[in-house]
Amino acid sequence: MxxxxxxxxxxxxxxxxxxxxxxxxxxIVLESFTSSDYIVFPPPGLSFKWYVEFxxxxxxxxxxxxxxxxxxxxxxxxxxxxxxxxxxxxRYQFFGHRLLQNLFxxxxxxxxxxxxxxxxxxxxxxxxPRNVITMVLAHIIITLPFAIRFVSVALVSxxxxxxxxxxxxxxxxxxxxWHVTLPLIRPGMVASFxxxxxxxxxxxxxxxxxxxxxxxxxxxRIFVYIDQNYDPLVTSVSSLLVFAALIALVIxxxxxxxGRLFGLR
Amino acid sequence: xATVEINDVTKKYNGIVAVSGLSLRISHGEFVALLGxxxxxxxxxxxxxxxxxxxxxxxxxVDSCSVRGVPPHKRNIGVVFQSYALFPHLNVFDNVGxxxxxxxIAPADIAKRVKRALGIVQLSSLDNRYPRELSGGQQxxxxxxxxxxxxxxxxxxxxxxxxxxxxxxxQMRFEIREIQKRVGITTVFVTHDQxxxxxxxxxxxxxSKGEIRQVGTAQEIYETPVDPFVARFIGQANLLRGKVxxxxxxxxxxxxxxxxxxxxxxxxxxxxxxxxxxALRPEDLHLxxxxxxxxxxxxxxLSRLNYLGSYINAELRSGxxxxxITVPRGGxxxxxxxxIFAYWPPTxxxxxxx
Numbered sequence: 270m271x272x273x274x275x276x277x278x279x280x281x282x283x284x285x286x287x288x289x290x291x292x293x294x295x296x297i298v299l300e301s302f303t304s305s306d307y308i309v310f311p312p313p314g315l316s317f318k319w320y321v322e323f324x325x326x327x328x329x330x331x332x333x334x335x336x337x338x339x340x341x342x343x344x345x346x347x348x349x350x351x352x353x354x355x356x357x358x359x360r361y362q363f364f365g366h367r368l369l370q371n372l373f374x375x376x377x378x379x380x381x382x383x384x385x386x387x388x389x390x391x392x393x394x395x396x397x398p399r400n401v402i403t404m405v406l407a408h409i410i411i412t413l414p415f416a417i418r419f420v421s422v423a424l425v426s427x428x429x430x431x432x433x434x435x436x437x438x439x440x441x442x443x444x445x446x447w448h449v450t451l452p453l454i455r456p457g458m459v460a461s462f463x464x465x466x467x468x469x470x471x472x473x474x475x476x477x478x479x480x481x482x483x484x485x486x487x488x489x490r491i492f493v494y495i496d497q498n499y500d501p502l503v504t505s506v507s508s509l510l511v512f513a514a515l516i517a518l519v520i521x522x523x524x525x526x527x528g529r530l531f532g533l534r
Numbered sequence: 535x536a537t538v539e540i541n542d543v544t545k546k547y548n549g550i551v552a553v554s555g556l557s558l559r560i561s562h563g564e565f566v567a568l569l570g571x572x573x574x575x576x577x578x579x580x581x582x583x584x585x586x587x588x589x590x591x592x593x594x595x596v597d598s599c600s601v602r603g604v605p606p607h608k609r610n611i612g613v614v615f616q617s618y619a620l621f622p623h624l625n626v627f628d629n630v631g632x633x634x635x636x637x638x639i640a641p642a643d644i645a646k647r648v649k650r651a652l653g654i655v656q657l658s659s660l661d662n663r664y665p666r667e668l669s670g671g672q673q674x675x676x677x678x679x680x681x682x683x684x685x686x687x688x689x690x691x692x693x694x695x696x697x698x699x700x701x702x703x704x705q706m707r708f709e710i711r712e713i714q715k716r717v718g719i720t721t722v723f724v725t726h727d728q729x730x731x732x733x734x735x736x737x738x739x740x741x742s743k744g745e746i747r748q749v750g751t752a753q754e755i756y757e758t759p760v761d762p763f764v765a766r767f768i769g770q771a772n773l774l775r776g777k778v779x780x781x782x783x784x785x786x787x788x789x790x791x792x793x794x795x796x797x798x799x800x801x802x803x804x805x806x807x808x809x810x811x812x813a814l815r816p817e818d819l820h821l822x823x824x825x826x827x828x829x830x831x832x833x834x835x836l837s838r839l840n841y842l843g844s845y846i847n848a849e850l851r852s853g854x855x856x857x858x859i860t861v862p863r864g865g866x867x868x869x870x871x872x873x874i875f876a877y878w879p880p881t882x883x884x885x886x887x888x
Contacts, residue, residue: 428617428619430615430616430617430619431619431620431621431622433584433586433606433613433615433619434613434615434619434620434621434680435621435632436586436605436606436607437584437606437607437609437611437612437613437681438607438612438632438633438636438680438684439607439608439610439633439636439637439684440607440632440636441605441607444636449621452623453622453623
């Protein structure tokens with residue numbers, strides 16, 4: 270048992286940790302409503318002018334769409350590929366099993382900048398275009414290890430005997446997969462989809478190298494913009510992302526439960 | 535219903551032999567228990583019958599047809615797993631109806647047959663529950679209903695009772711037996727629990743290290759085990775090791791290391807000079823305060839007495855030997871630490887060759 274005093278201190282500590290992680294986001298959001306023409310905290314007056322400014326900048330709006338398309342594409346494909354890879358790695362033993370497992374998880378240990386540079390050289394060498402498709406491919410490579418992890422964890426918890434029971438009752442392998450295995454690993458697949466989506470939407474390092482004027486994701490756009498300008502536009506763009514994330518969280522909590530999604534409950 | 539024939543089946547995993555040269559015939563509607571310590575190959579045998587794994591060599595015939603290469607979903611088998619393996623995302627009705635759906639049976643018929651199967655295992659009225667809402671015993675019955683509703687050619691039970699508590703286990707043992715007789719399915723039951731096997735099965739197959747040691751009814755195996763392993767594995771046995779010193783008619787004289795000679799029925803045709811073991815059940819022995827004429831007698835010190843209600847477990851120490859004796863309530867027992875005689879008739883026990 271934890272003594273009462275320690276329990277109170279633990280509570281204070283937990284609150285401090287929460288403030289520490291949420292405060293920067295809160296500051297940005299508050300700054301975005303400033304009436305000033307420069308970034309300052311606390312804002313001298315409140316206004317929506319930087320949100321209006323955002324709506325007037327087509328390149329930012331376009332980047333939001335490109336980011337969304339890239340994130341949806343990358344997370345769906347990575348989750349599908351991750352599921353197939355996880356099945357192979359979890360359900361079958363074969364020669365080179367360990368090697369493949371390490372190979373699939375290797376991108377985790379590769380810094381984004383180095384990966385981006387390598388990708389840029391590769392694309393240039395073979396004269397490949399830098400467009401939305403190559404951006405999606407880059408993001409699949411970055412997010413695939415996470416997809417494999419999420420689905421593997423779900424798959425390990427599905428007993429082989431349950432699949433065997435289905436087979437003994439007359440279901441072939443394909444039917445067993447669709448109607449027994451898949452429903453049971455669905456939470457893991459949804460978690461993989463959500464997590465890889467966020468990861469892709471957030472990705473800067475590698476995307477910096479692959480981005481081109483026609484395919485510039487939002488984080489890259491902000492990065493490039495902030496290099497030249499220092500006005501509150503970036504705070505309103507960032508705040509919009511925070512609002513989107515909040516809405517997504519609320520939807521997930523209402524439908525699935527955030528805790529269940531990540532296997533905490 | 536079907537006959538099952540296992541012909542000289544061997545299974546190796548990376549050179550390690552799990553089952554070796556196993557042959558067994560199971561007739562229509564028979565209930566056979568594969569019994570043995572863990573690692574004896576009984577589960578491997580079951581999985582080969584189910585088609586989850588293929589034998590390395592040898593053949594399995596169901597109704598005289600080889601099932602080599604036939605995948606599990608085409609074998610028409612019902613399997614009850616140790617973990618029950620119910621589908622967690624389906625309710626009881628859909629769990630039990632799964633196999634019928636796979637066979638393309640009309641929904642109305644499925645409903646009828648599922649209802650009947652749930653009636654047999656006494657679980658009507660629970661069709662809408664999910665597996666996680668059921669107790670272990672209920673899950674076990676759902677698993678059984680799911681396996682028998684498809685009217686399989688062969689029913690395979692893989693330690694189906696080991697996750698239940700003792701009372702429920704005893705009850706389910708008889709229920710499984712009764713249901714099996716009522717529906718008359720050829721059944722193979724894998725267990726490491728001899729009581730379970732004896733209570734449920736028509737015939738027991740005692741296995742060890744991938745091989746069959748003995749096949750027979752519970753009575754045959756208990757009363758005439760073929761070797762010391764079977765004698766010890768099924769029930770309790772006192773093993774008196776020695777050398778055959780004389781053979782007279784159907785009786786053999788066994789010289790124990792202590793120099794004492796005992797007489798036993800010579801069933802196995804032992805010859806003079808051979809090493810042999812007399813296997814005696816604890817209830818074959820009796821206690822007395824003096825030597826009994828015409829009996830085998832061993833003297834020793836009563837080292838332990840355990841009162842267990844309907845009977846008393848006694849332990850006699852005689853030199854190197856420790857002998858377990860079951861004394862019925864009210865029988866002669868003496869006191870702990872007392873010098874006493876254990877005696878048994880020459881007809882008791884089984885003389886085995888080492």
